[in-house]
Amino acid sequence: MAVSIKSAREIELMREAGRILAMVHEKLGKIIRPGISTWDIDDFGTRLIKESGCIPNFLNYNGFPAAICVSVNEEVVHGIPSKERILQEGDIVSLDAGLIYKGYHSDAARTYGVGVISPDVAKLIEVTKQSFFEGIKKARAGNHLYDISNTIDEYVSGFGYGVVRDLVGHGIGTKLHEDPQIPNFAQKRRGIKLQPGMTLCIEPMINMGYAEVEWLEDDWTVVSEDGSWSAHYENTILITEGEPELLTMAH
Numbered sequence: 518m519a520v521s522i523k524s525a526r527e528i529e530l531m532r533e534a535g536r537i538l539a540m541v542h543e544k545l546g547k548i549i550r551p552g553i554s555t556w557d558i559d560d561f562g563t564r565l566i567k568e569s570g571c572i573p574n575f576l577n578y579n580g581f582p583a584a585i586c587v588s589v590n591e592e593v594v595h596g597i598p599s600k601e602r603i604l605q606e607g608d609i610v611s612l613d614a615g616l617i618y619k620g621y622h623s624d625a626a627r628t629y630g631v632g633v634i635s636p637d638v639a640k641l642i643e644v645t646k647q648s649f650f651e652g653i654k655k656a657r658a659g660n661h662l663y664d665i666s667n668t669i670d671e672y673v674s675g676f677g678y679g680v681v682r683d684l685v686g687h688g689i690g691t692k693l694h695e696d697p698q699i700p701n702f703a704q705k706r707r708g709i710k711l712q713p714g715m716t717l718c719i720e721p722m723i724n725m726g727y728a729e730v731e732w733l734e735d736d737w738t739v740v741s742e743d744g745s746w747s748a749h750y751e752n753t754i755l756i757t758e759g760e761p762e763l764l765t766m767a768h
């Protein structure tokens with residue numbers, strides 16, 4: 518399948534989808550504290566998305582039962598919100614959220630510390646976020662897709678962390694997951710040439726230990742195989758002639 522190039526009108530709609538999601542994430546970030554359940558986070562996020570006149574795109578996606586993926590500690594992604602899962606001081610929690618505005622999708626993830634976290638865990642979160650910003654330095658027209666992958670891998674590997682390989686970033690538009698797939702680890706080939714109007718989700722998932730992951734019995738929750746804690750950071754971006762535009766960040 519070809520990678521879609523968005524028209525000026527489509528880009529406007531994706532900007533709005535991204536702007537609303539940035540607001541949702543900002544508000545979600547403020548409720549993270551010891552004592553709340555992962556269900557509370559999803560409930561609040563679902564209401565924010567719906568009150569904005571948007572549709573939560575994760576809800577019922579391949580049967581996923583919530584609007585927000587809430588993944589705690591060794592959970593990498595796709596954690597299912599639960600009233601029984603209460604955040605504790607020192608935990609970390611990754612929130613992956615997305616929505617549809619007038620037929621166009623946005624998708625973004627953030628990882629937060631719960632209360633006071635240990636310095637090594639804080640560093641994992643910081644490096645994961647920074648790896649996104651390192652990667653998107655290459656996200657401009659004329660470069661190749663895997664320039665982004667190689668840059669993320671090179672940056673993260675310097676810290677001895679494991680870059681998750683079983684899950685990757687993706688194109689986005691009228692569907693949540695479009696071509697191309699965007700690995701966060703080094704590639705032998707160069708990948709497609711980036712063009713203005715491509716909209717991509719760049720989303721490094723980084724384990725403090727080894728890169729290997731496994732799926733829990735619920736068939737959704739992805740955890741690190743060695744039990745090491747994991748962080749996730751993602752934005753929907755627009756490729757332009759110059760700097761990429763971060764659609765899911767407040768400006």
Ligand code: MG
Nearest residue numbers: 624718720751
């Ligand atoms: Mg994504």
